[in-house]
Amino acid sequence: MTNKKIGIKKQLPNNFLAERMILNCLIFNSEIIELTVETLPTKAFYFKNHEQIYKAIIFMQRYRLSIDIFSLTTFLQENALLQEIGGITVLIELTNEIPNLLDLEEYIRVVKDKFLRRSLIKFGYKTINISYITNISLEKTLEQLENELLNLTTQTKKVLVPNSAELLNEVFLNLKNQFLKPSLPGLPSGFSELDLLTQGFQKSELIVLAGRPSMGKTALSLNIALNALKISKLPVLFFSLEMAKQQIMYRILATETNISQTRLKTGQLYKNDWIKFNKTIKFLSKLPFFIDDSPNISIQEIRSKIKQVLIEQNQVGLIIIDYLQLIKNINVNSQNRVQELSSITRSLKNLAREFNLPIIALSQLSRNVENRVDQKPILSDLRESGSIEQDSDLVLLIYGNKTNPSNKYSDPIIELIIAKQRNGPTGKIYLNFDKDSNKFVEGIEVMDKNN
Known part of the structure; x- marks a missing residue:
């Protein structure tokens, strides 16, 4: 295998505005943080300062700290992270407009889509690089790649936990269909x-x-x-x-x-x-x-x-x-x-x-x-x-x-x-x-x- 690995030269897929709007929504309404965290991992943010702000918000929520522009700024400053994210100017720009929470789901979808596309591109380059390693059996190489691809595929599926009303409605429809058209289930x-x-x-x-x-x-x-x-x-x-x-x-x-x-x-x-x-x-x-x-x-x-x-x-x-x-x-x-x-x-x-x-x-x-x-x-x-x-x-x-x-x-x-x-x-x-x-x-x- 050549010592020089194949690298990624082009900018990977991302959406700066969608990332910023998600952070905007979280700062203005901390009640949606848990729901967002279940759907969006921290690495889904392409820009490092956005990822760091998202991590800070998650940390503050976990320890039940109030979250607003002032408390977030204070937290970042006390943990020597304010300059790392680009200073207070970045935070002010995040809160320049009042977010539309109705569009949060679409922002999350866009950011996750870009994240998975980046992951797929990196997977492609990893496939090329690992294929040059001949001291690992082909079976293990293929198994590793297949498992990673399966994990990517699983992340694209949106799994929601149904409530009792939804489950009962599904049971009712099944019973109705069985009554109208008797057949083996x-x-x-x-x-x-x-x-x-x-x-x-x-x-x-x-x-x-x-x-x-x-x-x-x-x-x-x-x-x-x-x-x-x-x-x-x-x-x-x-x-x-x-x-x-x-x-x-x-x-x-x-x-x-x-x-x-x-x-x-x-x-x-x-x-x-x-x-x-x-x-x-x-x-x-x-x-x-x-x-x-x-x-x-x-x-x-x-x-x-x-x-x-x-x-x-x-x-x-x-x-x-x-x-x-x-x-x-x-x-x-x-x-x-x-x-x-x-x-x-x-x-x-x-x-x-x-x-x-x-x-x-x-x-x-x-x-x-x-x-x-x-x-x-x-x-x-x-x-x-x-x-x-x-x-x-x-x-x-x-x-x-x-x-x-x-x-x-x-x-x-x-x-x-x-x-x-x-x-x-x-x-x-x-x-x-x-x-x-x-x-x-x-x-x-x-x-x-x-x-």
């Missing part, structure tokens, strides 16, 4: 009994789908993804940390065509199969289904890829991660697996809230379940259970130790247990599972295997 799974108990997968919820290996976790999650896509038409993003995307596609094709994976992979298709296959390909090609099979993916990378799909599609209906224990956590060092997983599950819950959408995370169950006489899984069978159980809003456990006596093909009956639901009842439903086509059917039914 959440994203449908495509299984009516499950949707009846859960009212669909709710926005900002973390849903955990857990089971022992080969119980059909991936297959069920793909069935849910396809059902949600067909019903809601909203994009679905599937993260496959264990299986390649080609394998995922074979499973999806088997589910949609009812042709076994074996015959699909070996090309043993009959004439009718080809007709069904081509029709399915055309249909699936139109669905906004995104599959990422990056191994050892981190939470930061998941967030980044969700944003990419959001930018392209404008919205996302559902995120599915297969599976939880394979997510890489690059922020936790020298900690045990329980602490590491706690950080991951907490981050996934935060992602669900940040993007306001449901996230389904698949999870392994511990071997303890196989050592019991009753092998029906319970919440404590979740591997590294504490954090998963605590952070999740909905926990679905797959139990497949049953067969259908009325089914001559002996397809297993899967018991899907709702072991936890933060905002609803627990319970269970039964699904018939055909391993050849990776298809789940509601109730106890005989599947057509004459393909």
